[in-house]
Amino acid sequence: MEPDLFTAAAEDRQEKDPSSSPLAVRxxxxTLDEVVGQQHLLKPGSPLRRLVGEAGGGPAGPSSVILWGPPGTGKTTLAYVVSKATNKRFVELSAITAGVKEVRAVIEGARRATGGFGKETVLFLDEIHRFSKAQQDSLLPAVENRWVTLIAATTENPYFSIISPLLSRSLLLTLEPLTDEDLRALLRRAVSDERGLTGAVALPEDAEAHLLRIAGGDARRALTALEAAAGAALAKHEAEITLETLEETVDRAAVKYDRDGDQHYDVASALIKSIRGSDVDAALHYLARMIEAGEDPRFIARRLMISASEDIGLADPTALPTAVAAAQAVAMIGFPEAALTLSHATIALALAPKSNAATLAISAAQEDVRRGLAGPVPAHLRDGHYKGAAKLGHAQGYIYPHDVPGGIAAQEYAPEAVRGRKYYEPTRYGAEARYADVADRVRERLGRGEQGGAPSA
Structure with a gap:
């Protein structure tokens, strides 16, 4: 198997007839200077520039690179640029469809090319996290012996998805989502550049803004939509890509939503308030508006995590783990699939019983501290593990709760300044009703009973 022959043929065909390739490919x-975004990786003297020999003295560092980032951020592009800059053969495989057999065939082909023609090979392996441990192990000899320059791409945390021996031999580069400015520069270049649309059709601001929204930080998605809309506009003999043509082409209405303006905060606020009010349908509506507007899914996930503690708390102890799991999943999969996870979490939070007791409790405790009601830690609670602590009376008289029947030791825990203060006032909603009963029993065992209360303002 010689995948590089097909790759070379495709590149030759593209050079002779650029229009035969998709816009995203063209x-x-x-070169690295043409890369849009990822400026943190492209600074003079950066590991990536040293890899392609721009720092002088030829390529340096490891012969394996791990590119970690969400879809459409330029992982394939960087691999291709490295191969061009170092004048190496470029072979691309996907871990979704390739196995050990295909990898070994590429490695053997690379060894023959090096020995017979002096031409080294860049092996770009996409979705490497889909490879099993054994499959990843098969790459180690080629990496260690530098038979290929391995550039592997993953959308998942490499510390969890890639074996340690391969990770330790690789340069790990983290790619960040492309900003609107990055994508705007890319779209404008594609419209005017001779490799792109060569100015055959104009892109007005409203259509450009809609392209940015539907792209969701994905350059490939933006260029694919642009190409389709440009084709539709030219077929209708239009001089520009109108918003109507763009909407028809991508089958998605323009969402009136400014991610950097008031509506960004208004819609986010409406989402949280709908969850707080248990209106699951309204919450899903606002979630859909944020998704369709190209909102960062991590921003939405963060708001859901806050809501889980602020508005639900112990009324449903599973709410926060659900929101946290959603945030972790969103970080790994990205859009469009992340919409399913965000919907899952939003529905769970909207239909959960509500309690703001945790919010009020910490607010009251913080207010006391700000007012100066702190005081020294009781001597019997202080650290007694260092030499001389006993002479100071530290940890003396402390009652170990595990030695007491019931596991609750009646002793003073709070500083004298806030002794008897009652910060946590649980509701009787959902699972918090059980916590309310437990809190009452514990306070009674501690000798506090109903004394004290939350401090007055």
Whole structure:
């Protein structure tokens, strides 16, 4: 098997007839200076520039690179640029469809090319996290012996998805989502560049803004939509891509939503308030508006995590784990699939029993501290593990709760300044009713009973 022959043929065909390739392929950068975004990786003297020999003295560092980032951020592009800059053969495999057999065939082909023609190989392996441990192990000899320059791409945390021996031999580069400014520059270049649309059709601001929204930080998605809309506009003999043509092409209405303006905060506020009010349908509506507007899914997930503690708390102890799990899943999968996870979490939170007791409790405790009601830690609670602590009376007289029947030791825990204060006032909603009963029993065992209360303002 010689996948590089097909790759070379495709590249040759593209050079002779650029229009035969998709716009996203035609606009692929040829040098690091043409790369849009990822400026943290492209600074002078950066590991990536040293890899392609720009720092002087030829390529340096490891012969394996792990590119970690969400879809559409340029992982394939960077691999292609490295191969071009170092004048190496470029072979691309996907871990979704390739196995050990295909990898070994590429490695053997790379060894023959190096020995016979002096041409080294860049092996770009996409979705490497889909490879099993054994499959990843098969890459180690090629990496260690530098038979290929391995550039592997993953959308999942490499510390969890890639074996340690391979990770330790690789340069790990983290790619960040492309900003609107990055994508705007890319779209405008694609419209005017001779490799792109060569100015055959204009892109007005409203259509450009809609492209940015539907792209969701994904350059490939933006260029694919642009190409389809441009084709539709030219077929209708239009001089520009109107918003109507763009909407028809991508089958998605323009959402009136400014991610950097008031509506960003208004819609986010409405989402949380709908969850707080247990209106699951309204909550899903606002979630859909944020998704369709291209909102960062991590921003939405963070708001859901806050809501789980602020508005639900112990009324449903599973709410926060659900929101946290959603945030972790969103970080790993990205859009469009992340919409399912965000919907899952939003529905769970909206239909959960509500309690703001945890919010009020910490607010009251913080207010006391700000007012100066702190005081020294009781001597019997202080650290007694260091030499001389006993002479100071530290940890003396402390009652170990595990030695007491019931596991509750009646002793003073709070500083004298706030002794008897009652910060946590549980509701009787959902699971918090059980916590309310437990709190009452514990306070009674501690000798506090109904004394004290939350401090007055």
């Amino acid at each position: 606009m692929r950068p040829r």
